Amino acid sequence: TPTIEDNKTEEGEVTSVGEFSSSMTGLNSNTLYYVRTYATNTAGTVYGIEVTFSTLPDVPVAITEVASGIGFYTAMLNGTITANDASTIVTFEYGTDENYGTTVNADQSPVTGNSSEGVTCELTGLVPNTIYYYRVVAVNDGGTTYGSELTFKTLSQTPVVTTNAATNIEANTATLNGIVNANDLSTTVTFEYGTDENYGTTVNADQSPVTGILDTDVSADLTGMYPNTTYHFRIVGENDEGIMQGDDQTFTTTKYNQGIIFNELPDKETDDQDFDPGATSSFGLEIIYLSNNSDVASIVNNQIHIVGAGTSEIIATQQGNDTVNAATPVSQMLTVTKATFIEDIDALNFKIYPNPVRDILNVEVLNNKIENINQVSIINLSGKEVYNDKNVNTKKEINVKYLASGIYYIELKIGNKTKRQKFIIE
Incomplete structure (x- = not known):
């Protein structure tokens, strides 16, 4: 008292x-x-x-120390505090300019006692290659003390690159795609491509160079590609910290598409000669023809061979090749009428024997008014003529032992008359 x-x-x-x-x-x-x-x-x-x-206590003493443990995304803030025997709340202010903008507590807060004590705070989620401003702040009942302002810079980083799938793939063109994060350093972006993993050709991405800290979509349009060819490609990003290469990906160019031009066929008579249907491919490839009625027309040496009166659908096809897709078949209708001056074709009766046959096939015209045969032909099921003889006797022996076994047609032409029969070679 x-x-x-x-x-x-x-x-x-x-x-x-x-x-x-x-x-x-x-x-x-x-x-x-x-x-x-x-x-x-x-x-x-x-x-x-x-x-x-x-x-009241004395205001605390606050000293901002140099940051440590600086990485691409992290840093350790340091300071020294004297609490002056009063419980003192310690924080760090930091940001990318002198306005700071973010406040974090020191790991040791609150601080007490009357001696100097080191305080720290580990920062995460920082941006590479970026300058940060910071200071320590101490608050007790005596007031607030701000430490001096210091700065640190996070480490620079190589770019992050991802090769994405190619798009817009055609016979001669394609678009290469990828994603780049420049990590805040100006980054040159290219694509390497070629027919194997050695690549061999480099093109710049349309968006190169890339900057900033966000993922950026990049692409490059390729021309002059070979059709139906597999290409390897990858994205490459380069900045001051180094070069990064994306994973290898592949794409295969398409074949060319072709079309068939097949004009309407003229009407024919039974005594007309073989003729070319005249269809063409837009790539100049050979057209192969089919006939759906062999009693009216067959295909011999890729020409239409008239057999008898009636109608037949003539189909033009092209199967394509290594670089061209098969064409969509196109058909035209062939109409054949009987020539007015031809006698009944039944007058051209003939017989063949033996049937089936192994070696010698005998052909005999049954009409004794006929003196000779203008033409004898053997045609396989594909419409290909495999035997032909002209101006022969009405009795003819044909050696077929050299032909493959299967079904064939034998066709006789006498004057303007044509008739065929089916036989089998064993």
């Missing part, structure tokens, strides 16, 4: 009744004090009720 023998203030004589105040100086910070009023006159000294108060 304080008395006038201890520390005291004197406010002079009082001549009236009322409140008074007294200022105390030279007190220690962060200290509990006991105090009471007193009054003295000639009769003696009296004391008021004792009360207490605590002085």
Whole structure:
């Protein structure tokens, strides 16, 4: 309990009744004090009720230290704090400019005691190749102290590249695609491509160079490719920190598409000669013909050979090759009428024997008014003529032992008359 023998203030004589105040100086910070009023006159000294108060602590000392452990995306902020015997909240402010923008607590917060203590905070999620501003901040009941401002720069990083699938693939063209993250360094982007994993050809991406910290879609259009060919390709990104190559991918160019031009066929008569149907391929490839009615027309040496009166669908086909797709077949109708001056074809009866045959096939015309045969032909099921003889006797022996076994047609032409029969070679 304080008395006038201890520390005291004197406010002079009082001549009236009322409140008074007294200022105390030279007190220690962060200290509990006991105090009471007193009054003295000639009769003696009296004391008021004792009360207490605590002085505020000194503001903390805050020193910003150099950052450590700096990586592409992380850094350790450091500082030194003297709390001056008061519980002190410690934070770090940081950001990409002097406005900071982000506040994080120090790992050691709150700090107490009266000695210097190191404080830290590990930052994550930073951007590579970026300057950051930061400072330490200490707050206690005595006030707020801001450490000095310092900076650090995150490490630069090679680009991140991803090879994506090719698109817009045609016989001679394709588009190469990929994704690049430049990691905030100007990055040159190219594509390597070729018919094997040695590539051999390099083209710039349309979007090169790429900057910034976001994933960027990139592409390059290729021309002059070979049809029906497999190509390898990959994306390549290069900045000041190095070169990164994407995974290898492949695509195969398409074949060319072709069309067939096949004009309407003229009407024919039974005594007309073989003729070329005249269909053409847009790529100049050979047309192969089919007839769906062999009693009216067959295909001999890729020409239409008229057999008898009637109609037959003539189909033009082209099967394509290594670089050209097969064409869509095109058909035209062939109409054949009987020549007005031809006698009944039944007059051209003939017989063949033996049937089936192994070696010698005998042909005999049954009409004794016919003196000779203008032409004898053997035709296979594909319409190909495999034997032909002209101006022979009405009795003819044909050696067929050299022909493959199967079904054939033998066709006789006498004057303007033509007739055929089927036989089998064993």
